[in-house]
Structures are given as structure tokens and as C-alpha cells.
Amino acid sequence: MSQNVTFPLTYSTEVRAALADNKPVVALESTIITHGMPWPGNLEMANSVENIIRECGAVPATIAVLDGTLHIGLEKQALESLAQTTDAMKVSRADLAFAVASGKTGATTVAATMMAAALAGIRVFATGGIGGVHFGAEESFDISADLEELSRTAVIVVSAGAKAILDIPKTLEVLETKGVPVVTFGSDELPAFWSRQSGIRSPLRLDDAKQIAHFQQTREAMGINGGMLIANPVPQADEISRPEMEIHINQALQSAQEHGISGKKVTPYLLSEIFSITNGKSLETNIALVKNNARLAAQIACAF
Ligand code: PSU
Ligand code: MN
Numbered sequence: 001m002s003q004n005v006t007f008p009l010t011y012s013t014e015v016r017a018a019l020a021d022n023k024p025v026v027a028l029e030s031t032i033i034t035h036g037m038p039w040p041g042n043l044e045m046a047n048s049v050e051n052i053i054r055e056c057g058a059v060p061a062t063i064a065v066l067d068g069t070l071h072i073g074l075e076k077q078a079l080e081s082l083a084q085t086t087d088a089m090k091v092s093r094a095d096l097a098f099a100v101a102s103g104k105t106g107a108t109t110v111a112a113t114m115m116a117a118a119l120a121g122i123r124v125f126a127t128g129g130i131g132g133v134h135f136g137a138e139e140s141f142d143i144s145a146d147l148e149e150l151s152r153t154a155v156i157v158v159s160a161g162a163k164a165i166l167d168i169p170k171t172l173e174v175l176e177t178k179g180v181p182v183v184t185f186g187s188d189e190l191p192a193f194w195s196r197q198s199g200i201r202s203p204l205r206l207d208d209a210k211q212i213a214h215f216q217q218t219r220e221a222m223g224i225n226g227g228m229l230i231a232n233p234v235p236q237a238d239e240i241s242r243p244e245m246e247i248h249i250n251q252a253l254q255s256a257q258e259h260g261i262s263g264k265k266v267t268p269y270l271l272s273e274i275f276s277i278t279n280g281k282s283l284e285t286n287i288a289l290v291k292n293n294a295r296l297a298a299q300i301a302c303a304f
Contacts, residue, residue: 007070007097007100007101008068008069008070008100009069009070009072009119010069010070010071010072011061011071011072011073011120012061012071012072012073012074012075013073013075014059014073015059015060015061015072015073015120016073017059018058018059019120019121019122023058023059024057024058024059024124024298024301024302024304025058025059025060025061025120025122025124025301026053026058026059026060026061026122026124026125026126026294026297026298026301027061027062027063027072027113027114027116027117027120027122027124027125027126027155028046028049028050028053028060028061028062028063028113028125028126028127028294029062029063029107029108029109029110029112029113029125029127030062030063030064030074030082030088030107030108030113031090031091031107031108031109031110032045032127032128032290033045033046033062033079033082033083033107034082034083034085034088034090034107035088035090035107035267035268036128036267036268036271036286037271037283037286037287038272038275038283039083039084040083041283041287042083043079043080043083043084044287045286045287045290045291046062046079046083047079048287048291049126049290049291049294050062050079052291052294052295052298053126053294053297053298056294056295056298056299056302057298057302058297058298058301058302059073060073060294061073061117061120061122062074062079063108063112063113063116063117064078064082064088064105064106064107064108065089065091065096065099065100065104065105065106065107065108066078066082066105067103067104067105068099068100068101068102068103068104069100070096070100070116072116072117072119072120072122082105082107085105087105088105088106088107089104089105089106089107090106090107090109090264090268091106091107091108091109091112092108092109092111092112092145092146092264093111093112093115093145093148093149094145095112096108096112096115096116109131109144109145109146110125110127110130110131110144110146110149110157111131111144111145111146111148111149113125113127114149114150114153114155114157114227115149115153117153117155118153118154118155122155123154123155123156123216123301123304124155124156124158124297124298124300124301124304125155125156125157125158125297126158126290126293126294126296126297126298127157127158127159127290127293128159128160128163128193128286128289128290128293129159129160129161129162129163129164129193129289130144130146130147130150130157130159130162130163130229131144131145131146131147131162131163131166131267132144132146132147132162132163132166132167132168132170132171132174133147133166133167133170133171133173133174134165134166134167134266135166135167135253137167137170140262142262142263142266143174144267147171147174147175147178147180148178149227150175150178150180150226150227150228150229151175151178151179151180151225151226151227152225152226153226153227154216154220154225154226154227155227156212156216156227156228156230156297156300157227157228157229157230158230158232158293158294158296158297158300159229159230159231159232159293160191160193160194160231160232160233160234160289160290160292160293161184161190161191161192161193161198161231161233162192162193163193163267163270163271164192164193164194164195164198164245164249165249165252165253165267165270165271165274168190168192168198168200169200172190172200172203175229176203178226179224179226180226180227180228180229181203181204181215181219181228181229182202182203182204182228182229182231183202183203183204183205183206183212183215183228183229183230183231184202184204184205184230184231184232184233185205185206185207185212185230185231185232185233185296186205186207186233187202187205187233188201188202188205189201189202190202190231191231191232191233191234192242192245193234193286193289194234194239194240194245194282194285194286194289195234195239195240195241195242195245196233196234196236196239196242197241197242198242199242202231209296209299209300209302209303210303212230212300212303213300213303213304214303215228216228217304230296230300232289232292232293232296234285234288234289234292235288235289235292238284238285238288238289238292239285240278240281240282240285248274248277248278248282249270249274251273251277252270252273252274252277253270255273256269256270256273271286
């Protein structure tokens with residue numbers, strides 16, 4: 001810690017109480033709210049995910065930077081206004097302190113949410129899908145900072161796999177190189193976000209929340225740094241099958257290329273293209289999988 005310099009940090013009432021009492025807390029990101037889903041579905045998702053975590057006996061901590069203050073847990077009003085903000089920064093490791101230092105409002109990605117969670121002593125985090133290696137990364141070098149963060153920060157990230165708009169085999173290779181365990185919950189096959197199937201075998205598999213908590217505790221006991229990625233397949237009733245998704249994804253990727261989309265804009269652009277192509281069905285699936293991940297994350301948090 002640097003001398004003399006502090007920074008504005010605040011907790012929601014329920015998160016402060018839960019942390020003080022050592023009760024289970026689950027972190028939630030905010031980029032998915034501001035950049036990943038359109039209003040008002042984004043707010044509905046954010047509220048229902050928080051409620052699922054409460055119903056499962058844990059406390060939700062949605063993380064964001066509001067006017068330069070890092071918030072661990074948002075009060076209802078703050079969440080509602082963030083969901084309607086159209087100019088929030090998309091904040092990853094590279095920009096988290098920038099947003100704080102310059103008084104900005106920023107939504108945290110998986111990477112920045114992990115950093116904030118670790119700072120607050122929160123060990124489990126639920127999201128939709130992590131960022132990863134984009135198609136054509138050998139040319140563009142577009143590899144999400146989420147992967148590096150998983151290798152350095154000890155937070156369990158519960159996802160529905162890497163977003164299927166990504167090059168999943170390359171994403172797995174990078175995670176393996178960085179020493180990040182990828183554990184599929186209850187299946188031998190890695191899920192592909194909107195679809196239960198990817199055609200790719202999961203590196204590891206566990207079948208209950210207690211085993212996941214025990215695995216992470218064992219890593220910590222052995223002095224192994226970093227987090228892990230849990231891939232939780234979307235419920236069957238909510239999935240869009242892999243052959244159907246592949247057609248939509250290819251169309252969205254082609255559109256991104258034609259429009260010269262690059263950098264931070266790639267992921268939000270592809271998600272909104274797929275939303276249009278599927279007439280909103282992709283959003284319903286996205287919301288269903290985040291809820292499903294919130295449930296599992298709460299169970300893991302309670303198992304610690
Ligand atoms: N999961 C979703 N929707 C999203 C994201 C994840 O269901 O919008 C966000 C996360 O915040 C993730 C980010 O960290 O997309 C990845 O962006 P990039 O590829 O630019 O690193
Ligand atoms: Mn990127």
C-alpha cells in the first residue's frame with residue numbers, strides 16, 4: 001500500500017454487515033449491466049440475480065465505480081441509475097484506478113470485479129461469460145485481461161463458459177498456460193455460453209459446490225495463487241442449440257469485421273448484434289444462465 005494516498009471506497013449496507021459477520025457474499029460485475037444487455041432487461045437481470053443470491057442464503061455485492069468511488073454492493077437506487085447510464089466506462093485492470101482517480105463512473109469487467117472482490121475479501125463471483133481469446137487474435141492480439149486476472153487473483157468465477165463468440169480452444173490453451181483450473185459443473189463437456197455443448201472436453205469436472213470450495217481451499221493451502229473458472233452449463237430449457245448459435249455467431253463476426261470493430265468495443269458489439277439477429281432470444285438465454293450461475297456461486301460461497 002502506498003503511503004498517504006487513500007481512495008474512495010464504500011460498501012452497501014447489507015454487504016458491510018455480511019462481511020463484518022463473516023457471512024457468505026457473492027460478487028457481481030457491472031459491465032454486463034451497462035455494456036452487455038439493453039435497458040430495461042439489464043435492470044431486471046441485475047435485480048433478479050441479486051434476489052436469487054439472497055434466496056440462497058448469501059449476500060450480493062454488485063461492483064462498480066460511481067463518480068470515482070469504488071462501490072462493493074450497490075443500493076437499489078444506485079443500481080437502477082447505473083442500468084440507465086449510457087456513458088459509463090468499461091473498466092478493466094488497466095482502467096480501474098483511472099476511473100477512481102479521475103472521478104468517473106465505470107462498470108467493472110470480470111477482471112476489475114475480481115480485483116475489487118479480492119480487495120473486499122469476497123471469494124466467489126458470478127457472471128455470464130468471461131472474456132477470452134478472440135478469433136484472429138494471432139493478428140489482432142485481442143486477448144481479454146480476464147484471463148490474466150484469473151491467473152493472479154484468488155476469486156472463483158462462476159460462468160457459463162467463455163462466450164461462444166470467442167475462440168474457445170485458444171482460450172483454454174491460454175488458461176492452461178497461466179495455470180488457471182477450468183472446472184465444468186456436472187458435465188464432461190465444456191459449455192459454450194448460450195449452448196450446453198461446445199464439442200470440447202472440459203479439462204476438469206466437479207459435481208457439487210462443496211467440492212469446488214474444497215478444491216480452492218486446497219490450492220490455497222498448497223500456496224497456489226490465483227482464481228479458477230467454473231463453467232456451469234445453461235439449463236436445457238433455456239439454451240439455444242449449438243448448430244443454431246454457430247450460424248448467428250458467424251453472422252455477427254462478419255458484421256464486426258465489415259464495420260472494423262476493434263478493442264473494447266468488440267464484445268459489446270457482438271452481443272448486441274446477436275441480440276438483433278435472434279430477435280432478443282439470446283438475451284433471454286443470457287439472463288437465464290446468469291441466474292443459474294448466481295445460484296451455484298451462492299452455494300459455493302455458503303460452502304466456505
Ligand atoms: N458476460 C456477459 N456479458 C458481458 C460480459 C460478460 O454475459 O457483457 C463482459 C464481462 O464484463 C467481461 C467482458 O469481462 O464482457 C469481456 O470484455 P473483453 O473481451 O473486452 O475483455
Ligand atoms: Mn479485448
